Amino acid sequence: MKFLIDNWYLVLAALVSGGLLLRGALQGGGAGQVNTNEAVRLVNREKGLLIDVCEPAEYAAGHASGARNIPLGTLEASKDLPSNKTLPLVLVCQSGARASRAAGILRKAGHANVQVLAGGMKAWREANLPIEKA
The missing domain is CATH 3.40.250.10 (Rhodanese-like domain)
Incomplete structure (x- = not known):
């Protein structure tokens, strides 16, 4: 837990990038x-x-x-x-x-x-x- 608190910016970056990837997949980004x-x-x-x-x-x-x-x-x-x-x-x-x-x-x-x-x-x-x- 201490790691997550000390490195909150890494967790935030991982969540944002994962969200962007998920959004692209749901919208069919690049499909077709x-x-x-x-x-x-x-x-x-x-x-x-x-x-x-x-x-x-x-x-x-x-x-x-x-x-x-x-x-x-x-x-x-x-x-x-x-x-x-x-x-x-x-x-x-x-x-x-x-x-x-x-x-x-x-x-x-x-x-x-x-x-x-x-x-x-x-x-x-x-x-x-x-x-x-x-």
Whole structure:
């Protein structure tokens, strides 16, 4: 007991870090995100679709090779989404924030295998993966 009292700051640090880890697990922190290698594997081996949810001007400036542009604002009404809702969908935007919102929309619409590219186009570029310009 004396150890706990003398080292209260260590106990506090352990409790705070444990609480943060638990909060992340309960909120699904990072769930549904894939790195660039896993994204390429999903597209190449599991016939997944790479969907860029950026605005058309951002898409035209540079996008992942083979990505289909469906802007976030038009996602719910889009006819460009696959009818097979079990097909893997890998969502990408500039940073990953819009793609995360898009993932929630698609999951609510019944798409079972929706992933977000962690780090967005920045991660794609850093991995030296092919980029196209429209």
